[in-house]
Amino acid sequence: MPAPNTFPSQIFTSLKELLGMERISQFFSVIARKQKVKSILGGRHESKxxxxxxxxxxxxxxxxxxxxxxxxxxxxxxxxxxxxxxxxxxKEKPALIIVDQSKSMFFGSQVRTKSVVAAELAAIAAFRVLKQGDRVGGIVFADNGIDIIQPKRDRRNILRFLEKVVNRNHELADSNPAGTGDALKEVAMKTRNIVTHDFLVVVISDFHRYSSDVTRFISQIAQHNDVVLVKVFDPLEREIPETKFVAGNQETQVSVDGKSKTIRKNFLEGFDKDYKDFQIHMKKHRIPLFSINTIQPIEEQLKEVFKGGRK
Structure with a gap:
């Protein structure tokens, strides 16, 4: 397989692309003042x-x-x-940005892969936190490892974090997703060892493998910290095309009759129900959850999500 850097930037990201996200970060704030469920962004904050x-x-x-x-x-x-x-x-609110670069993120039907979008969102959040004057670090989890960058108030620390994101992103070309079912759970446990209270924790993932254990860990972290969840999804995961096609991975293939209104309806309603149930469950713990797709420009989507919180 060709080296990742020979592929278009929509499939694999690069450090240059992620550094370019600093331009977008200036329009948004991921720090909330007395954060409530719907006030994801809001400028400087009061902290306990x-x-x-x-x-x-x-x-x-x-x-x-x-x-x-x-x-x-x-x-x-x-x-x-x-x-x-x-x-x-x-006071300052240290931030920990957790970004998913596992195999399920290596998918995109039209414009970009979920892994590229997640990497760009992580870069935007990191630059925004640093601009606020707070310490920022991150965790990158992938099929074959987890990288941890401790929070620091240092631009070079962000570069180290983004380099880890890029490296894990490029590994997706040959990574094996076997045995990654507990990845989110492991990350949640490691996060609890880093954050105590008064942290901002941003989790960027497709949450395909979230479980009751994961939601329990997330809710425990949220007891004394601000937690924001970002679900990255591809529209094809929600709406299948109105045609017959074959879908599969390296092991299995299935034939899908997209011309069936019943199949399309069940597919759409199933996705929306899963997302809404997850959102309602997180809301009980005062944890905001929003989604970003792989087709629309990130800047436009963030403006829509964070309208009213823009500086």
Whole structure:
């Protein structure tokens, strides 16, 4: 098979292409002020700080890393669980961007592959966070490994992250998806080891392999952090063409009668139901989820998703 860089940029990305996403990032903010489910973007934010002499906000359960001087002993004695007083102050919000470069992302029916779109979204988010003045790092998970870049307030750190994304993206030409069913679960567990609280966690994936374990880990991370989920999909995954065709992978082929209105209807409704169910489940945990397709320009889609949050 030819080297990945001989393919069009719509199939494989490059560091040059991802660096070009910095232009788009200036129009959006992935930092929310007192983030609510629908306020994904919103400029500088108030964050929960462990400090003294600040505005009191709430009492919550103590988590590792909290200042022990702020323990509320009365509530702790009453509930028999350690609680701490929380104060508000504008501060940095470190960000961790998690991007999927596994085999299911290596698909695109018309314009770009899902893996390229996910890589571009990761670059936009990383540059936007850095421009806000916050630390940013990332996790890239693929069929044959996971790369972790710890959050830093350093442009060179973003370059290292994007290089990992490009390397994993190019590996898709020959990667084997066998045994990747627990990839999201493993990433969720590793994320919990990095983030404590007051982080922004952005997960970019097609979520083809999400499970109850994954959603549980994500909801646990969201208890003390802001989490945003971005589902990348190709329109062919939602609407099959009105013709007979053969679809398959390296192991299996199936004949699909796209002329059947029943098949097309079931295919469309099945996709929409899965997405809506996932969205409703995440909403229960105050986790926003939105989708980006592989056909429309990313900039146009982000403007539509984040209208009202644009600077």
């Amino acid at each position: 700080l462990r400090g003294r002499g600040l505005d009191f906000e709430e009492v919550r359960q103590y988590v590792k890393g909290d200042d022990i001087r702020n323990i509320d002993w009365k509530v702790t004695a009453r509930t028999r669980e350690t609680h701490t007083r929380v104060f508000s102050e504008e």
